[in-house]
Amino acid sequence: xxxxxxxxxxxxxxxIAPQTAPIFFSIGMHxxxxxxxxxxxxxxxxxxxxxxxxKLLAVVNEAANGxxxx
Numbered sequence: 001x002x003x004x005x006x007x008x009x010x011x012x013x014x015x016i017a018p019q020t021a022p023i024f025f026s027i028g029m030h031x032x033x034x035x036x037x038x039x040x041x042x043x044x045x046x047x048x049x050x051x052x053x054x055k056l057l058a059v060v061n062e063a064a065n066g067x068x069x070x
Contacts (some may be wrong), residue, residue, distance in 0.1 A: 002064040006053055010045055011038030017064035027051045 004013055013020055014032060024032055028049045031037050037045070042060070046053040061067075 002061070004042065004057060004061050004064055006043035006057065007041050009038070010040050010042065013042070013060065013064065014038070017060075020060050020063045023056070023060055023063055027056065 002017060004017075010024065010029070010032070014024075021032055024045070027045075029037055029045060040048075042057060043053050045051075046056055
């Protein structure tokens with residue numbers, strides 16, 4: 001089981017769970033390949049994009065672990 005936290009680096013998430021990319025696109029992270037976005041933590045990305053980090057983590061963890069959204 002993959003556990004993604006507020007401190008997980010976006011690039012690391014994309015490396016282990018590329019299926020999460022559309023989730024990041026949906027919050028406005030359209031430059032996932034650029035060095036700065038790949039080096040941000042989930043918490044930093046949420047702060048920049050005005051997204052609730054806990055809600056995003058729930059969705060990203062579900063997708064990373066192959067669970068269907070409830």
